[in-house]
Amino acid sequence: MNAPILLLVCISCISSCDSRLSSRSVNQQGKTLVELCQRYPTDKCPYHHNYVEFYEALFSPLKNQRIRLLEIGVLKGDSMKLWEAYFPEARIFGLDIYDKAEYDTERVKTLVADQGNRAGLTKAIAVTGRDFDIILDDGGHRMDQQQISFGALFPALKSGGLYILEDVHTSFPELYPGYGVDPDGQNSTYAMIDRFVRAGRIHSKYLTNAENDYLNNNISRCLYFFRPNKFHSDFFACWKK
């Protein structure tokens, strides 16, 4: 078996590269995510988790392509607007447990579904179609929701596509209580990632054998990102073969 490649990145190590990253990715057609955050202040922005600093490096090669992006979690539509502004050719889908149709535009379509319900996710994908370049989970952040969505939606990525599971820090009840972590912690999303690092295989108790197998057969590499700030901002990103 080929060992999966997992990169552990601590953002404090790369924050000194901030200005280099930003200047490299600015082009005539668009602003950087950090710049767009001034207009669309989601918690991915520098004032909070600052995932955008790292997303710039991951997303800038796709910036002007006709990509398909799906995000779980719409809230007030700020991240929909951020992606719409950053990716001028993208088709963007937002999935939320509540109706967010007020944020629909020519390129943004929202759908109602519970990310913890496979049947609901299957219905949503029947509407959006498959072959996503990027799927982001910024939804309810419970352990079952994060892992069921990962198992159910990873197949909807295109080859080479990227799945980002935001806010893995909800796996730490001492910091973020109420996200469904068992007393022994073994069901947490962080524990799933830790097992992947140690044993080279994804295993989630929330997933069927077929879903676990699909992930193990189709993940090419993953990255775990951690910022040692007061929020303990973490995300996990995996590319599809």
Ligand SMILES: C[S@@+](CC[C@H](N)C(=O)[O-])C[C@H]1O[C@@H](n2cnc3c(N)ncnc32)[C@H](O)[C@@H]1O
């Ligand atoms: C953190 S907010 C999303 C923020 C948004 N992505 C942004 O950056 O501006 C979380 C969203 O997830 C939605 N949500 C909560 N539980 C959910 C579930 N089970 N399925 C789908 N969406 C859910 C909430 O309604 C809320 O709009």
